[in-house]
Amino acid sequence: MHSPVLLLAAVSLAGITSAQCPFADPASLARRANDDDSGSRSHVTQYEIDDKDEFMTSDVGGPIEDQQSLKAGGTRRSVLLEDFIFRQKMTRFDHERVPERAVHARGAGAYGTFTSYGDYSNMTAASFLSEEGKQTSTFVRFSTVAGSRGSADTVRDVHGFATRFFTDEGNFDIVGNNIPVFFIQDAIQFPDLIHAVKPRPDKEIPQAATAHDSAWDFFNQQTSTLHTLFWAMAGYGIPRSYRHMDGFGVHTFRFVTDDGDSKLIKWHFKTRQGKASLVWEEAQILAGQNADYHRQDLWEAIESGNGPEWELCAQIIDEEDALAFGFDVLDATKIIPEEYAPLHKLGVLKLDANPVNYFAETEQIMFQPGHIVRGIDFTEDPLLQGRVFSYLDTQLNRHGGPNFEQLPINRPITGIHNNNRDGAAQNFIHRNKRPYTPNTLNNGSPKQANQTTGRGFFTAPGRTANGGLVRERSETFDDHWSQPRLFYNSLSRVEQQFLINAIRFETSNLESDDVKRNVLHQLNKVSNDVANRVASFLGLDRLEPDSQYYHDNTTRGISITENRLPTIATLKVGLLSSLQSAESQAQAEALKESLEAEGLVVSIVGETLDGAVDTTYSHASATAFDGIIVTTGAEDLFRLFGSSPLYPSGRPLQVLLDAYKWGKPVGELGSSSRILANLGVNSTDGVYTSSEAGEGFIRNFGQGLATFRFTSRFATDSASDYESTSNTTGISGCVRANTMDRIRDLFRQKDVRDEYSPIIEHDNPMEGTALLEDDGQGVPFSWFEYSIFALLGMAMLWAWNMFLAAAPYFQLRFRSDVWITQNFQSAILTVSTITNLGAMLVLTNMQAAASYPFRINLALTINVVIFMLLTASTSIFLDASPALYLTFLLTMVAATALAAGLIQNGAFAFAASFSRPEYMQALMAGQGVAGVLPPLAQIMTVLAVPEDASGGMRRGGMRRDGDASDPASGGASSSAFIYFLTAVIVSLVALGAFVPLVRRHNQIVDARDARDAHDMSASHASISTVGGHPRKTVSPLTLLGKLHWLSAAVALCFAVSMFFPVFTGKILSVRPADDGATGSGSGSGSGSLFRPAAFIPLAFFVWNAGDLAGRMATALPFSLRGRPPLLLALAVARLAWLPLYLLCNLNGRGAVVASDLFYLAVVQFPFGLTNGWLGASCMMAGSEWVDEGEREVAGGFMGLCLVTGLTVGSILSFTVAGI
Helix, strand or coil, rough: CCCHHHHHHHHHHHHHHHEEECCHHHHHHHHHCCCCCHHCCCCHHHHCCCCCCCCCCCCCCCECCCCCCCCCCCCCCCCCCCCCCHCCCCHHHHHHCCCCCCCCCCEEEEEEEEEEEECCCCCCCCCCHHCCCCCEEEEEEEEECCCCCCCCCCCCCCEEEEEEEEECCEEEEEECCCCCCCCCCCHHHHHHHHHHHCCCCCCCCCCCCCCHHHHHHHHHHHHHHHHHHHHHHHHHCCCCHHCCCEECCCEEEEEEECCCCEEEEEEEEEEEECCCCCCHHHHHHHHCCCCCCHHHHHHHHHHHCCCCCEEEEEECHHHHHHCCCCCCCCCCCCCCCCCCCCCEEEECCCCCCEECHHHHHHCCCCCCCCCCCEEEEECHHHHHHHHHHHHHHHHHHHHHHHHHHCCCCCCCCCCCCCCCCCCCCCCCCCCCCCCCCCCCCCCCCCCCCCCCCCCCCCCCCCCCCCCCCCCCHHHCCCCCCCHHHHHHHHCCCCHHHHHHHHHHHHHHHCCCCCHHHHHHHHHHHCCCCHHHHHHHHHCCCCCCCHHHCCCCCCCCCCCCCCCCCCCCCCEEEEEECCCCCCHHHHHHHHHHHHHHHCEEEEEEEEECCCCCCCCCCCCCCCHHHCCCECCCHHHHCCCCCCEEEECCHHHHHHHHHHHCCCCCEEEEHHCCHHHHHHHHCCCCCEEECCCCCCCHHHHHHHHHHHHHHCCHHCCCCCCCCCCCCCHHHHHHHHHHHHHHHHHHEEEECCCCCCCCCCCCCHHHHHHHHCCCCCCCCCCCCCCHHHHHHHHHHHHHHHHHHHHHHHHHHHHCCCCCCCHHHHHHHHHHHHHHHHHHHHHHHHHHCCCCCCCCCHHHHHHHHHHHHHHHHHHCCCCCCCCCCCHHHHHHHHHHHHHHHHHHHHHHHHHHHHHCCCCCCCCCCCHHHHHHHHHHHHHHHHHHHHHCCCEEECCCCECCCCCCCCCCCCCCCCCHHHHHHHHHHHHHHHHHEEEHHHHHHHHHHHHHHHHHHHCCCCCCCCCCCCCCCCCCCCCCCHHHHHHHHHCCHHHHHHHHHHHHHCHHHHHCCCEEECCCCCCCCCCCCCCCHHHHHHCCCHHHHHHHHHHHHHHHHHHHHCCCCCCCCCCHHHHCCCHHHHCCCCHHHCCEEEECCCCCCCCCCHHHHHHHHHHHHHHHHHHHHHHHHHHHHHCHHHHCCCCCCCCHHHHHHHHHHHHHHHHHCCC
């Protein structure tokens, strides 16, 4: 059935390909030759030919003799035309080549397996997504766009990411790129785009590059290219490997269910290796050193058993929302930000087998956007519609006829039954003698399949076409500048610099000044800063802002450098050693064994290939490694001008310095640990030195590899650096700016990505349209939600503060029992702390199926009931004995402490689930407000209540000696009534306000479950259950391992702070008691503030005001959430505040520093300020240092640590009670 000509050609080319392959591992090839190939390649192995132990034959199968010479009439006579062996061999060679692809010519491919996470039949009728665990064979081809087949892998370009699914209902292709947008909006512009970016027709240069006039002339005139251009100029244009880049379907497609319901979708492939890119100089050097760098990396990873993986995701939106976001989702130059449409994880794709023959498989595979299956449908995207035609049409030219679908790599695993016939190189022998439809002579076969019969492909029933015939694009495609700015805003500062440097490089190669000025004009519509930084570099005039499309919006998932790699397996490490040192070699061998155990690929570099050396310095380059370690004893090789006949002068040092300047992790061991320092390299960011290669060094170096690129080593500038007309001054400005960047970097977060602000439509005609719900990872910020969390934080502490405020009332109720009067406050403190801490411990370990909203509602309900009882107690049971009332009070305290544990555990976990640190800050700010108001109320009460006739200031409206006839009457009873009633009101208001927050949380959980890998009922439209599977249970020890710095810092912070109430209750004003009094007995005037009854609440108010200010200060840009060790160090430093209290007027014994201003402004306010800022920072950082599924329990765990600190501090504070 199959053409022997094609098959024998594949065999001969397989030999040529393997012979010429510069990176093939002979051992691995030999292993595969002896194995039975199956798995993801099983459907093509039937077409393979194995020549082992076989005689050579002609193309028609006849055995033939030696082909080393032509057949001639004697050894020196004329060649005979009858030599069919020569004619066959030469003819086949002359026709081996087929036209290369017009675009995406340079590529590499591999087989893989896609495994579905669940049954998604409620979203799509696609069979390969219809069952959990269902596996589908795939083939993926990666490529560059502009270069020819012989160009280098590491050129700056958009990279192709085309995937074929060999499904049980036919082939399905996602023909995408590693960038989610494309240059043009309409397919008719495609020839112009390619003509512009390809080499000049006269010179055929530059190859695989856009740094020439025609490309940038087109970019200027066709402004839809700007968005893709920005992505390509950033790290996305030069990925570290195919394995470290995402893939995107670019276009909007449709999911269609069996019932005909449809949704709009965009495809995403999210790499499980993490995103990483090269730096430009590194990419340029690699293009010369190893043009096959990316294909070699892919091949070796698969051969070693570490094939890359991607999760297939989809953004899903309703059809009616196509214009809801201020742009048209059918526009291929636009992304749908994830804040608008979260990613739903559908399954995982793992590449697990390399091709056997590059030409027969990777080169001959033919991808086509028109290869779709039931359950997937097109949209009216004008670029997609044109690609559906073009990709099919171009194969006719490449393969000389329409039967290329019959090539082994293009054949589906299902049967092929249609009426298509004949054509060049027809492989099939059709038995059907009635190749037409309809027919009766063949019983109507092949029968037609449709929506209801035969599981046929069908178009979404809701699709319509209407309107007049026009040749113009929709006005919804017109904005070409807002999204390039969105992309730029979402990059880190260093990534923005990389993008600008790339544009500078490209435009500096342009010959036309007009093209350069047009570039600046378009850049200025995106960013005046970018335009002027490029203009200054090109020596052109600065531009005034063109601000129509300017905005400060950002979106998540854009930055590459701000995220650590999730795995370091298969990364490459070079061990720089010296054969002149036995210690160096021994250390290198031991280190190699340890690093390889971590899954790393390790090469020992030495002077010659002796011993365990894998490569020599003459061949070595920093481009070959992701990290460098210099072993002890090798330091003599790193002299600045060291030379050797074995390698180019200075090569070892060059390898080390290149790795450093490209931001790679560098290790120096033993006697080699001062090499960089001796050269004036002072930065230690990503430089690991140690006396020996112990576990700590290996662990730290591994963390450096996960960081991958230490961006603090790269200089940055700004447009203001070039404002001077003097070029010298401008350059010096850059130096100063870079110095300031390094200073700022000391305080910059290293391992936690920035929290991106939500996207807000800019000049959006659809403003006000509701957005799709987010998935809880980077939830859009809402002031309404922030206010509710602040109210919850206020309710969290309000109840306890009311007990403190009502202390004078309790004292009067107990005054007839001296022992209870002296000890009731200690009893309240003991019962509350033990109950609260016990509740937190129990709740922290109750994670599975925990409902944090339920815990919050229960806590608030308990508080309502408890304080209604307390409110009633101010009017009834007045004759109860002190012992009975103490029992009642301690019961209320225990219940309130239990409620406090519930709301602390629930609220902190609940806030963490939103993945917005601002909401954790809102809780802390609400607590701060609850701390400020009670002492303020006490001050106002004292100032409002006059002295009695004997000069005794009343407390809470009652004389100090009370009223013997009615202990609960008067002002104290009224104040307690008000305190308890406000607690009821605050709890009720919080309960009511919490309802919409619970609804919002349910929407987030729905979206998260919809993209959960193992949720069988995931759905974009609706999910009936919240958390359809058990919540991930996380051991407290696991959380302690991840949050040890933060948990210790928050516990110590609040433990130290619990000393302040003891001191504050004892420190009096240094002013005489009658200072400022009016002498009238009214007690009015400022002097009243300095009496103990008012001064002590005033001191509490100042401390709590500082605490509130500190909590609010966490909203400022400066943050140490990314530096937990420094937060712990600051928590320890707060211990220095405690001795300052001893300088104040303790118990009226006199002050060392006789100044109330010193006490209030230097001691109290800063002590509160540091407590609020440090505590809130720790709580906000907790969710950023754990995995997504651990965020809720991490919030509860941090709450437990906070309560633990309060408890320990309360107990330790008794040590200073007698001062």
